[in-house]
Amino acid sequence: MEIAMVTGASSGMGKEFVKQLSGMGGLDQIWVAARREERLKGLAREVGTPLRIFACDLTQPAGIGEVKAALSAERPHIRYLANCSGFAKFGAFDAISEADSLAMIDLNVRALVQMTLAAVPYMESGGHILEIASTAAFQPLPDMNIYAATKAFVLSYSRALNREIGKRGVTVTAVCPGWTKTEFFDVAKKDADAGAVRNFLFPSLPQNVVARALKDAQKGRELSVYGIFNKLHLFFAKILPASSVMTLWDAMK
C-alpha cells in the first residue's frame, strides 16, 4: 500500500498538502493526524484519495503510539511525510505560560522527530520527508523566542538528516515559509501578548508554499523557501550578524 502521511492536516498548510498530494494521484491512502476530528472528516469528503484519520494530540504518547501501531500493523510504503503540526505564541518570555512554552517544544520539535523516526523504516528510495520549519529558523526572534528556537532545531535537524538518509534515496526538505495566511495567527495571539508582533509583511498563500515545497522535495532540495521577500530574508540573515537581524526584526515586528 502506497501512502502519504500528513500531520496538522486539519487546517492551513497541512490541509493544503493533503489536497495537493491527493491531486497528484498514485496514493492508496493519505494518513492524516490532528486533534480536530470533524475537520479531518470534512477534508476526507473533499479529496479523492481515501484518508485514514488519526484524531490525536501528537504531544501525548498515546497520539504517536496510535500512528506507530497502525504502521507496524499495516506496514505501508510511505512516499511522503509532511510534518505540519506546529504552533507559535507571540509575546515575551514572561507573557507566555510555561505550559504553552513547553508545548511548543513538545509539538514543534519532539513530535516532529518522533513522527520522522516512526516513518523512516517504511520509506524507500524515492520517498520524501518535508519538515515544516520557518523563516523564524534563520535567526533568534525576540517575542517569539521559543518558537524561533524550535524552528532553528527543525532546520538544522532536517539538513543533517537529509545528508544521512539521502544515501538511501530518501530526501528531507526543510520548508521555511514566511508569514502565510492560515489559522497560525489565531493560535499565536490567543492567551498570549497579541500585540507583541503586529506587522505581517508580504503574507503568502498556503497553496503556493505547498506547491513550491512539493516541487523542491521532488528535486531533492534540502531547503524550500517560497517568495522573493523570504528569499531576501534568508540572504540577509546569512550575511548580517544575528544581532543586526534581531534589531531589524524589533523595528519591523
Ligand SMILES: NC(=O)c1ccc[n+]([C@@H]2O[C@H](COP(=O)([O-])OP(=O)(O)OC[C@H]3O[C@@H](n4cnc5c(N)ncnc54)[C@H](OP(=O)(O)O)[C@@H]3O)[C@@H](O)[C@H]2O)c1
Ligand atoms: N502560517 C505562518 O505564517 C507560518 C509561517 C512559518 C511556519 N509555519 C509553520 O507551518 C506549520 C503549519 O502551520 P499553519 O500555518 O498551517 O497553521 P495552522 O493552520 O494553525 O495549522 C496548524 C496545525 O497543527 C495542528 N496541531 C496543533 N496542535 C497539535 C497537537 N497538539 N497535535 C496534533 N496536531 C496539532 C492543528 O490541528 P488541530 O488544532 O486540529 O490539532 C493544525 O492542523 C507549523 O509548523 C507552523 O509553525 C507557519
